[in-house]
Amino acid sequence: MDLNGASILLCATGGVAIYKAVGLASRLAQRGAMVDVVMTRAAKRFVTPLMFSAVTLRDVYCNPWREGGRGPEHIALAERPDLAVVAPATANTLAKIAHGIADNLLTSVLLATRKPVLLAPAMNAGMWEAPATRENMETLAGRGYRIVGPDSGRLACGHVGWGRMAEPDAILAAIEQCLGEARAGAPENRV
Secondary structure, eight states: OOOOEEEEEEEEEEEEHHHHHHHHHHHHTTTTTTEEEETTTTTTGGHHHHHHHHHSSOOEESSSGGGGGBHHHHHHHHHSSSSSEEEEEEEHHHHHHHHTTTOHHHHHHHHOOOOOEEEEEOOOOHHHHHHHHHHHHHHHHHHTEEEOEEEEEETSSEEEEEEEOOHHHHHHHHHHHHHHHHHHTTTEEEE
């Protein structure tokens, strides 16, 4: 699928799998997509905004207010993309999205958007299998959020199990599918 001109908002949270998100951002930009990145404070502990800016050649957003105080950044970011992708989607961020907690720029954008949202969960197997996480995922799926992964494999904690973020190829395929459905006139996948 041609991604030339597609507007993608990549929402990066604080997890070890963020290195895959940098690769995904690079591949999307190489395929012609305009990739804006929103990072949580925790995400900036793993990689710097400069890393994403270098591969997308675009600004990275971390502050909920526009430079110069021109108003809330989250509304502009919520309206601009064709698709929002949360990768990695940590258990903490998934819980916030499921419960409408908008305490940072990323969760504020996702609460305000009416665009399709694709989630790529990444966490420890115990966290993935926890009843609270399962309920949050059911809630989000029921609201029309699209989900890719997680996969089973070696996790950052050294254990092997479910919770590993999907590989960039699988996320890219899911992005193409979501954009294809949107371009074909499929109804918004959000309530």
